[in-house]
Amino acid sequence: MKMPYEKPIVTKLQTGWMNKYGRTFAYARKVRTEIDGVGIDDLVGQFGSPLFVYSERTLRRLYRQMHSAFSTRYPNVVFGWSYKTNYLGAICALMHQLGSWAEVVSAMEYQKARALGVPGEKIVFNGPHKPRAALERAVAEGATINVDHLDEIYDLEKVSLQLGRPIHIGLRLNLDAGIYPQWSRFGFNLESGQALEAAKRIKNGGKLRVHGLHCHLGTYLMETAPYQRQVEKLVGFATDLERTFGFALEYLDLGGGFPSKSRLKGVYLPPEVALPSMDEYAETIAQALSKTLPPGEFPRLILEAGRALVDEAGYLIATVGAAKRLADGTRAYVVDAGVNLLFTSYWYKFNIELDREVGGMNEHSVVYGPLCMNIDALDEGVALPPLARGTRLILSPVGAYNQTQSMQFIEYRPAAVLVGERGQVDVIREAEDLSDITRRERVPTRFASPPQTGP
Ligand SMILES: Cc1ncc(COP(=O)(O)O)c(C=O)c1O
Secondary structure, X not given: OOOOOOOOOOOOOOOOOOOOOOHHHOOOOEEOOEEOOEEHHHHHHHHOOOEEEEEHHHXXXXXXXXXXXXXXXXXXXEEEEEHHHOOOHHHHHHHHHHOOEEEEOOHHHHHHHHHOOOOHHHEEEOOOOOOHHHHHHHHHOOOEEEXXXXXXXXXXXXXXXXXXXXXXXXEEEEOOOOOOOOOOOOOEEOOOOHHHXXXXXXXXXXXXXXXXXXOOOOOOXXXXXXXXXXXXXXXXXXXXXXXXXXXXXXXXXXOOOOOOOOOEOOOOOOHHHHOOOHHHHHHHHHHHHHHHOOOOOOOEEEEOOOHHHHHHHEEEEEEEEEEEEOOOOOEEEEEOOOOOOOHHXXXXXXXXXXXXXXXXXXXXXXXXXXXXXXXXXXEEXXXXXXXXXXXXXXXXXXXXXOOOOOOOOOOOOOOEEEEOOOOOEEEEEOOOOHHHHHOXXXXXXXXXXXXXXXX
C-alpha cells in the first residue's frame, strides 16, 4: 500500500528549553469529543461556533472542594463570589445557591447582585470607585463596605451625618507579603503607616467604626506563604486597632488569588505539579489564624476566590476557518474566536484539544483569531497536526475573566451554555446580533438617508 507523503519538518533547537520538545509540544493533539457527556458536534450544531460552554458539575466540584478545605479548618468561613471573574447571571446564581455572598467592585456589579436577589447584608462592596449614590445604597442595605481611600471616608462620613447614625466599615489594606509586583494601588498601605493614619482619622471623625479588614494580594498566587504573612500582618494590625482605638474586629477578608489549573505563559511545569493544592492554602491560612488570633476568637473569614472556582469549568469551542503559511513558512490557522473572547490569552496558555483524530505530523503552528488586528493571536506556538477547515478546537480552562472581558470588537459575542449534571444544556447567554450593537446608538436624522449614487 502506498503511504501518504508527509512533509518533513525541521524545528530549530532553542537554548533555554528543557528538552528538544520544548514547551510548544506540551498540548499536542488531545482529542475531546464531548463536554460532560454532551457531544461537541451537538453543541455547535445547536448553538453555533464559537461557543462558551460551562460545566455545572465542575463548578459544584470546585466550590465543594474549596469550601470543605476551609470550613473543616476554621469555623466561621464565608465565600464572597468575585463577580468580575464571571458575572453571567447563571454562574452567580449557582454560586449564591451554593452559599456564596457576592463580592462586587462597582455600582454596576452591586446592581447586578441585587437584581439576582442577593440581600445587601450578603454583599461585600470593594473597589476604588464607589460613587456616592452607590455608597448610600450600600449603607442603607447593610452591605459590607471595604474602604479604598480617604475620599471614600469623607463621603461615608457625610452619609453617616445624613442618616444620623454611625456606619461600620472595613479598611482595605495593601501590604508586603512577598508578592511582586505588590498590588499597592488599592487601599491603605500598612508598612508606611498610612493605614494607621486612616484609622486615626476615622476615630477622630467620630462617625465611622472599623469592624473589618480587607486585603487582596493579587491573582494566581503560586505559593501559600504570602497568605501566612498576610494573616500575620492583618491580625497584628487588628490588635493595634483594638488597643489604640477600641475598634473590635468582626471579619478578616483575605481577598482571592488562589490559582486555577491554568497555565501561565513561561511556566514550564504543568499546573498540577507547579501549584499547591487548595488544602495546602487552607492549611496555611488556618494555621496562621490559629497562631495569631486570641484563643477562642473566630472573626468571620471572608474569601473572595474567583478564578479557582470557575476557570476550569469554562471551555470555548472555536472552528478552524482557514489554514495558511506565513512568510517564514510557519503554519497558521485562522479560527472564529480570538482575543475578543479570550482576553486572558495574553497571559495564559490554554489547552487546545481537537474534536477529532487527525493524522499527519505535528507542526509548530500559530493560531489566530478572526480580528483584522495583528495582536489577535490565541497561541503563538502550539504543535498541531494538519487541521482541515471546520475542525473544532476546544480551548480550556477559560472560565475566569474571559466572559466578563469579552468585547464586541469586530465580531459579535457568542452564546454561552451550561451543561447540567444530568447532561441537560441551558443557554445562559444568547448569541448577539446587530441589535445588540445598535440598540443604544442614535444616528442624527440629517445622516439618515442612504448614500446617493453618482458623484
Ligand atoms: C478585591 C478582589 N477580590 C477578589 C478577586 C478575585 O481574585 P482571584 O480571581 O485571583 O481569586 C479580585 C480580582 O482581582 C479582586 O480584585
